[in-house]
Amino acid sequence: MRKLIFFLIFLFGLFAREAFAVCTLPSVSRTLDVVLPSQATVKAAPIGGELARYEAKLWTENYTCSESYQELTVSIRTALKPSAITKVYETGVKGLGVQFCLVWYSSDVCPFYSQGVHNLGSFPLPRYLVTKIIRTSRDVESGKSVPMAFTIDWLVGGAALQIRGQGTTELVNDVYFSGCESVGAAVNVQMGKQTIQHIKNGDVREVPFNFDVRCTGLKSGAKVPVKVYFEGSSQADGMLKLSRLGQAGVATGVGISLVNDKGAKLPFDITRSIALDWNRDAADGSIYRFSGSAKYVPTGSEIKPGKGDATMSFVLNYN
Known part of the structure; x- marks a missing residue:
């Protein structure tokens, strides 16, 4: 009986010791x-x-x-x-x-x-x-x-x-975004027929063009942290050479002047990339638009008639 009582007292003492907060x-x-x-x-x-x-x-x-x-x-x-x-x-x-x-x-x-x-x-x-x-x-x-x-x-x-x-x-999030991509097919700018005299006089009409870029991961209207520059046969910003120069049937003495909707010459170097403008929100992202215009201008040499085609690409700069 004594052993049993001692055992119960020991358990009670151990329980009280563990519950005590130090x-x-x-x-x-x-x-x-x-x-x-x-x-x-x-x-x-x-x-x-x-x-x-x-x-x-x-x-x-x-x-x-x-x-x-x-x-x-x-x-x-x-x-x-x-x-x-x-x-x-x-x-x-x-x-x-x-x-x-x-x-x-x-x-x-x-x-x-x-x-x-x-x-x-x-x-x-x-x-x-x-x-x-x-x-x-x-x-x-x-x-x-x-x-x-x-x-x-x-x-x-x-x-x-x-x-x-x-x-x-x-x-x-105004800093990061998931990514941007071009929307739609290649842009085909119809320059039309122009007379040599109009080109010399600077009376050639400007042809507007634009392209859209879709970016995801940004809030509505946010300034996109992506800029754009262009690649093509160019001797300076805002001036695109004609394709296949020197070949039969290609005009000479003429180039294509390119500016954005704010009048700035389009850059052909990454260091001079320019910003895109927010245009609208879509179900799959925000749409940013680039707007510009093109026109024929004399390059200084004798102007001869012929085709006046040219191509360029735009590059998205994430830096």
């Missing part, structure tokens, strides 16, 4: 609710880098521990799916992930986290909740609202705190 919290709320911002605008960063950041204040007090060793653990519960990058979650927006961290001392503690604390005394509680938008791929989209509900549990020496985050954040 760290004590100040008089603060054990649970904090944080509402995340309704919008976050991303900045430039490499893959894995921080595109945007939001900080919310938590506690300013300290906690105390009566023993010299405790284990500090931080964990997170969320319906968001983990991304390919450690401790970063998918947002559902291409190229954009999210990470939730606590600022403890001057460092970011990002769940899941476990660290031994080897001193007794006073320690700061987590000061800030930091929500980071992380770039997860080369292509980055924009404009979608992302629910970001989560719970972070913070535990040390039997003392527990909880941070609950909620809200829907629209991710605004």
Whole structure:
């Protein structure tokens, strides 16, 4: 009987010992609710880098521990799916992930986290909740609202705190885009027939032309981070040589002058690339348009009649 009583007392003592907290919290709320911002605008960063950041204040007090060793653990519960990058979650927006961290001392503690604390005394509680938008791929989209509900549990020496985050954040991207491509077939500019005298007098009419480029991953009306320059047989910006010069039936002494709708000469070098203008939104992206005009001009040598054909290509410059 004595052995049985001793055994029961031993179990009771062990249970009480494990439930005793060696760290004590100040008089603060054990649970904090944080509402995340309704919008976050991303900045430039490499893959894995921080595109945007939001900080919310938590506690300013300290906690105390009566023993010299405790284990500090931080964990997170969320319906968001983990991304390919450690401790970063998918947002559902291409190229954009999210990470939730606590600022403890001057460092970011990002769940899941476990660290031994080897001193007794006073320690700061987590000061800030930091929500980071992380770039997860080369292509980055924009404009979608992302629910970001989560719970972070913070535990040390039997003392527990909880941070609950909620809200829907629209991710605004003015920096990155998924890509651009030409819309439609090759542009055929009908120059028509012109007299030599009209060309000499500068009375030749300008023929307008344009082409469209579709870009995805940008918000409506955003300034596209893509410019355009041209390639072709050219001796200078804004001047295109005729095809098959010197061959029978080809005009001489004539070139084709090319300007955009603002009167600037079309560049034939990447270093002088010019911007595209937003035109409209479509179901599969935003449409940017280039508008220009072409006309025959004398090149200084004797003008002789013949065909006045020429070709050029436009090149999208992503730099």
